[in-house]
Amino acid sequence: MHNLIEFITKQYHWLLFIFLEVVSVVLLFQYNNYQSSVWFTSANAVTGKIYEWSSAIESYLSLTHVNKELTLRNFHLERQLNQLSRLYGELTEDTTAAERAGLRILEQYSLVPAKVISNTIDRPDNLITIDKGRADGVETDMGVACGNGIVGIVYLVSEHYSIVMPVLNTHSRxxxxxxxxxxxxxxxxxxxxxxxxxxxxxxxxxxxxxxxxxxxxxxxxxxxxxxxxxxxxxxxxxxxxxxxxxxxxxxTDFGNLRDVCVINDRTIAERAKLLEAARDSIRQNSGAAITK
Missing domain, CATH: 2.40.10.350 (Rod shape-determining protein MreC, domain 2)
Structure with a gap:
């Protein structure tokens, strides 16, 4: 104890300097939105890696519970699929029609599996960080879902990470x-x-x-x-x-969210282009009518 007191007495000016530096850095990032958004965004590569490691540990510890839920859900989905296929086959006398129709619908979508590495549920502007980004084919305004239902919409994308605006965000519609x-x-x-x-x-x-x-x-x-x-x-x-x-x-259990899928609809670009063309046509026709 005497040695500790002696050390503090001799080095107090360095300890005070370090303490003041830490306080100043905390105040800088807490009360300045720009610095905070630049350095502490969860899309930042360093922060993203830390979240990813932390999430990997938590995910490993909860694998038993997650696997149990997935097994039960797959069982129920398989039962529903079998019942629908059987009923459709009885009505149409074509047992393969339902399977072909389902495959045609799924062809326009591709799913990008991802893991949640950062998530909040107790704020008005909750955000989720996932470990997939532009390099994996993820883009803004893509839908995100999990095995139990809807999650949210991709809001911001970096090369290897993405920010998702979940349902639990007051700006989500x-x-x-x-x-x-x-x-x-x-x-x-x-x-x-x-x-x-x-x-x-x-x-x-x-x-x-x-x-x-x-x-x-x-x-x-x-x-x-x-x-x-x-x-x-x-x-x-x-x-x-x-x-x-x-x-x-x-x-969707947002408090226990681990595995999600980003939904990539290959027809979005075509539909958006068609909708924009229709809007342009309406604006042009309206302008012509006003001119007349």
């Missing part, structure tokens, strides 16, 4: 529909619980009930139709009384 009902609205998270979100702007004439499933509508160029979102647990009137607001229990 995703087009959804009620399964087998056809009515759609927009999925929005208002903060709070990580397993609850809301589908807003559902028309008043819509017919549905609690317990119905909500899935992606396919009306956007980001997600294909049918990606699971969650189950309706409550129904409210909107603030203006002109539509419904649905409380949805999300199927």
């Amino acid at each position: 995703i087009s959804c529909s009620i399964r087998k009902r056809g009515y759609f609205g927009y999925l929005k998270w208002n903060g709070g619980a990580s397993d609850i979100a809301y589908v807003e702007d559902v028309p008043r004439h819509a017919h549905f009930k609690r317990g119905d499933w909500v899935e992606t509508s396919g009306y956007s160029s980001i997600f294909p139709a049918g990606v699971l979102v969650g189950k309706i647990v409550e129904v409210y009137n909107s603030s203006d009384g002109l539509s419904y607001k649905l409380k949805v229990h999300l199927t």
Whole structure:
């Protein structure tokens, strides 16, 4: 103890210098958005590697639980596929038609498997970092899903990492529909619980009930139709009384999110080009009408 006190007494000026340097660096990055975004973004290569190592350790420790969930889900999906194939074959007397139709639909999509290396669920602007980037074919505005349902949309891409804006972000808006009902609205998270979100702007004439499933509508160029979102647990009137607001229990467990897939729709570019051409045509026709 005497030696420690003597050491501190002799070296106190260096210790004080190091302490003040640490405090100044912390204050610099905490209260200056530019420096913070440049050095501490989770897309940064160094920070990304640290997150990746940490995630790898956590992922290894939770493999037993994850494998159990995957096994159960694969079992249920296989049962549903077999039942649908059997029913379709009985109706059409063609047992291979369902398989061919499914393959044709899947041909337009390619999936990029990725691992979550950084994730938050307790902030209004939650973001997720995954270990795939531009070099792996990931681009902004691609959809991201996991085995249990929807995750979010790719927001920012670097060479080897990507930032995903999840459903649990107050700026997220995703087009959804009620399964087998056809009515759609927009999925929005208002903060709070990580397993609850809301589908807003559902028309008043819509017919549905609690317990119905909500899935992606396919009306956007980001997600294909049918990606699971969650189950309706409550129904409210909107603030203006002109539509419904649905409380949805999300199927994705964002607190235990490890493996995801980035959805690359090969038809997005073609559809976006066609939509832009239509908008240009409308603008030109409107201008011509005003001129006349």
